[in-house]
Amino acid sequence: MVLTSGALTAHGAVTEWRLTGGVSPSAVVLDCLLLVIGGGAAVYGARCRVGREAELIHVAQCSRDAVLRPLGAEVDGVGFSSLYRAVSGVGLGGDLYDLAPSPYGPRVLIGDVRGHGPKAAALCAATVGAFREGACSTPALVDLAAHLDARISGDLGPEDFVTVLLGEFAPGEVRLVNCGHPAPLRIGLRAEPLTPIRPSAPLGLDPLPQLQRARLGVGERLLLYTDGLSEARDAKGTMLPLDDRVRQAACRPRLPECLDALLSLATAHAGGALQDDLALIMCEPRCATPTGDAGRTHDSPVAHERLMTPQPGRRSDGAD
Incomplete structure (x- = not known):
C-alpha cells in the first residue's frame, strides 16, 4: 500500500497521539x-x-x-382547641390526642408514645382508635383507661409504653385519670398543676390509676400538654418553667391564640427549634354551673382579662 505525504502526516499524528497517552x-x-x-x-x-x-x-x-383531628369546637358547654407539632419532617410523631362527646360529658384524651417516627405513629393510631371505641360505652373513666391498656397491649414491644391523661367534663368540675402523664394546668389566679395524689404507671406497665376530681368553673381554663412543653430545654439544659409566663399565654382572649403563644414560648426557650413532639389542648367551660362555688368568676383573671379585651366576632366553629 502506498501512502501519500498527507496520509503519512495524519498517520504520524495519530501514532504520536496514542504513544503520548492521549485520547482520540x-x-x-x-x-x-x-x-x-x-x-x-x-x-x-x-x-x-x-x-x-x-x-x-x-x-x-x-x-x-x-x-389527630384538629379540635376547634364547643361540646356541651366546653370549648376546645388543639395544637400539634412533630419534630419529624413528615409530621409523624409520638404524641396523640382526641375528643369525644359521650353520655357522661365531653371526654378528652392526650398522650405520649415512647419514641418517634412511623412506629410511634402506628401506636398513636392504635391508642386513639381504642379511645374512640370505648369513650361512649364505658361509664367509668378508670375503666376507660383499663380498656385502652388492654386494647393496645398487643401492639406494644418489650420496652414500649404510652402515657395518657383522660379528662371528663361536668358542670363546675373536671374528672381526671392520669397514667404517667404530665399533670394538666388549671389556669386561674395562677397556673396550678392538678397532680394526682397517687401516681400511676403508663399504659403497658400495669397502670393502676385513680379518679381525680377538680374544680373547673366558668372563667377558668384547663391546659393539657405533652412533655414537649414542660421539658423544652434551653442551651444550658434548663427546662421551661410552668410559671406566670405560661399563665399569661393561656389567658389570651381566644383559645387558638393561647396555643400559638405557648408554642412560641416553648420554641423561644429551646433556642428556636423544639427537640420533641408537642401536643396542646386548651379547654374552657362556658356554661355557668347551677349551684355552688365551682362556677364563680369574680376572682378569675381569665374572665377579667377577657372582659377587659375587645372581643372579636365568635368563630362559627366555636374555637375562641
Missing part, C-alpha cells in the same frame, strides 16, 4: 455523550424520587390528620 477525538465525544445521558438519567431519577417522597409525605400527613 471520537473517544472524547463518546465520553461526553455518556456524561450527558448519565446526567439526564440521574436528574430524572432524582425528580422521580422527589415526587415519590412528596407523595409519601402527603399520604403521611393525611393519615396524621385522620388520626
